[in-house]
Amino acid sequence: MYALVDCNNFFASCERLFNPSLNGRPVVVLSGNDGCVIARSNEAKALGIGMGQPAFELRELFARENVAIFSSNHILYGDISRRVMEMLSQFSPEVEVYSIDEAFLRLDGLPMPEGCEIYARNIADTVMRCVGIPVSIGIASTKTLAKIASHRAKKQPRYGGVCYLATPDQQAIALMECPINDVWGVGRRLAPRLIAEGVSTAWDYTKLSREHVRRQYSIEGERTWSELQGVVCYKTDEHPTSRQSITVSRTFGQAVATFNDVYEAVADFTATAAARLRRQGSAAGSIMVFIKGRGCSPGRYVGALQLTLPVASDSTIELLQYARRALMSVYRNGEAYKKAGVILGHIIPRNQVQLSLFDTVDRDKHHRLMRVIDEVNKQAGYRAIHTAAEAGRSEWKAQSNHLSPCYTTSFNDILIVKAE
Amino acid sequence: MKEIEHIQPITPVDAYTISALDEAVPAGFPSPAQDHQGEGIDLNRELIKHPASTFCARVSGNSMRDSGIDDGDLLIIDKSLTPHEGSVAVCFVDGEFTLKRISIRRDGIWLVPANPQYPELHITEESNFQVWGIVSYVVKAL
Numbered sequence: 001m002y003a004l005v006d007c008n009n010f011f012a013s014c015e016r017l018f019n020p021s022l023n024g025r026p027v028v029v030l031s032g033n034d035g036c037v038i039a040r041s042n043e044a045k046a047l048g049i050g051m052g053q054p055a056f057e058l059r060e061l062f063a064r065e066n067v068a069i070f071s072s073n074h075i076l077y078g079d080i081s082r083r084v085m086e087m088l089s090q091f092s093p094e095v096e097v098y099s100i101d102e103a104f105l106r107l108d109g110l111p112m113p114e115g116c117e118i119y120a121r122n123i124a125d126t127v128m129r130c131v132g133i134p135v136s137i138g139i140a141s142t143k144t145l146a147k148i149a150s151h152r153a154k155k156q157p158r159y160g161g162v163c164y165l166a167t168p169d170q171q172a173i174a175l176m177e178c179p180i181n182d183v184w185g186v187g188r189r190l191a192p193r194l195i196a197e198g199v200s201t202a203w204d205y206t207k208l209s210r211e212h213v214r215r216q217y218s219i220e221g222e223r224t225w226s227e228l229q230g231v232v233c234y235k236t237d238e239h240p241t242s243r244q245s246i247t248v249s250r251t252f253g254q255a256v257a258t259f260n261d262v263y264e265a266v267a268d269f270t271a272t273a274a275a276r277l278r279r280q281g282s283a284a285g286s287i288m289v290f291i292k293g294r295g296c297s298p299g300r301y302v303g304a305l306q307l308t309l310p311v312a313s314d315s316t317i318e319l320l321q322y323a324r325r326a327l328m329s330v331y332r333n334g335e336a337y338k339k340a341g342v343i344l345g346h347i348i349p350r351n352q353v354q355l356s357l358f359d360t361v362d363r364d365k366h367h368r369l370m371r372v373i374d375e376v377n378k379q380a381g382y383r384a385i386h387t388a389a390e391a392g393r394s395e396w397k398a399q400s401n402h403l404s405p406c407y408t409t410s411f412n413d414i415l416i417v418k419a420e
Numbered sequence: 421m422k423e424i425e426h427i428q429p430i431t432p433v434d435a436y437t438i439s440a441l442d443e444a445v446p447a448g449f450p451s452p453a454q455d456h457q458g459e460g461i462d463l464n465r466e467l468i469k470h471p472a473s474t475f476c477a478r479v480s481g482n483s484m485r486d487s488g489i490d491d492g493d494l495l496i497i498d499k500s501l502t503p504h505e506g507s508v509a510v511c512f513v514d515g516e517f518t519l520k521r522i523s524i525r526r527d528g529i530w531l532v533p534a535n536p537q538y539p540e541l542h543i544t545e546e547s548n549f550q551v552w553g554i555v556s557y558v559v560k561a562l
Contacts, residue, residue: 021512084472087472087473129499129500130472130473130500131473131499408476414475414478415475415476415478415510416477416478416479416517417477417518418481418483418518418519419483419489420480
């Protein structure tokens with residue numbers, strides 16, 4: 001049995017935690033460069049503000065409706081997320097952190113004398129009290145169903161934040177009311193095909209024959225089909241969409257044209273991604289660099305290249321070499337670039353890295369150097385030490401005019417409590 | 421008087437670890453105390469019982485002076501602690517974070533300062549009031 005714990009309006013909730021006067025007020029969080037809306041409180045949703053909507057379109061609405069605007073504070077959100085996940089680990093020995101604001105908990109075998117619904121309410125109350133973040137919880141026999149249940153818990157107030165699909169009837173209703181797009185594992189790719197053959201809800205999907213599903217939608221489609229009917233196919237940490245890559249990308253405040261300027265940004269992203277890689281004890285087997293020109297698609301230039309590393313690595317120095325090589329292949333003179341990104345893929349635990357007989361890299365030395373750099377940066381501040389490739393004028397750095405303080409990670413940013 | 425034999429530098433991961441040897445080690449004779457050598461004092465571990473629900477804040481003002489909490493002190497706040505009579509609480513009242521002691525009286529909850537120059541606050545149904553967290557430690561520089 002699985003529970004999916006999903007934070008409500010997570011980024012907006014993080015901002016509200018340190019400013020409770022925002023409760024009840026519409027809150028939006030903007031993406032890097034204050035470009036588009038990436039998070040909205042319920043009040044903001046009620047005003048019709050759409051996910052991904054460009055901020056400049058909404059300036060007048062923001063002013064008129066007294067909307068509180070925040071630039072995305074990834075550092076703060078990451079730390080609050082860590083705290084939520086740590087609290088959740090007290091409620092189950094198997095917690096899968098699925099995204100920054102969602103986690104699966106396996107509930108089998110746990111002592112729940114009052115039943116799992118009360119247990120879940122206790123989880124939600126505890127997270128709210130101890131970390132200050134409201135969550136919705138869905139409980140069902142499989143992870144795919146738990147996701148549907150948590151969506152119901154979030155959308156329908158009558159559940160009081162917890163939806164437990166306990167009986168086949170409750171399960172059936174949930175499937176009938178779940179649009180096929182919302183089914184975990186059915187993405188933008190599969191949904192049109194399913195809709196074209198008359199499948200518009202999760203229920204319809206389960207009514208297809210297993211053979212048909214297997215033929216048309218492959219083994220993953222069949223697993224989702226089984227999960228929707230209560231048969232566990234994905235255990236903890238098993239699902240094609242679980243975190244198998246680390247992406248760092250940004251839209252530039254100003255378009256940049258020269259190779260060095262673009263590389264400076266790419267180097268910065270590579271270092272950030274590599275630090276994340278090391279923090280989770282992993283190594284990456286591939287690195288992809290992508291760059292996007294100015295203008296709209298179609299017509300604007302997009303270049304991407306993925307390079308496979310002979311030996312999976314977590315060294316910034318080594319990854320930068322590949323990042324530079326990849327960029328040299330996709331960079332075009334005469335273009336102005338508005339966005340770039342780095343994706344580290346084929347991620348494996350560091351202790352599973354297989355060395356090559358022909359390896360020329362001094363991995364020990366890199367590891368020691370990386371460890372020192374990470375420790376100094378932790379103490380002295382975000383990227384106090386960085387490679388020469390990352391330094392520079394940084395014209396491309398995004399503007400963040402509405403950034404809140406890093407209340408939990410930066411000593412100078414902590415809350416001030418009045419004794420007056 | 422025990423001597424601090426060896427002070428280790430702060431590592432970014434753990435906090436300050438002070439290693440206290442039970443006694444100086446003489447040459448030749450094993451000390452019966454050496455098996456009981458402490459692991460070291462980790463201030464993070466002592467002061468932060470519940471890391472996930474612990475936050476830091478700075479005090480601004482001296483309305484809690486008589487409780488030994490002064491302007492500029494550092495507060496260790498634990499949101500998981502249950503408020504009690506006498507708890508020093510970080511509250512959110514009328515749009516701001518404020519530090520007060522909780523007093524539960526016959527006519528309800530009062531937020532009480534520790535300085536005669538400041539008024540007590542009576543919390544009623546209409547009050548815009550929330551206990552944000554309970555202060556577990558105050559850290560002050562001398």
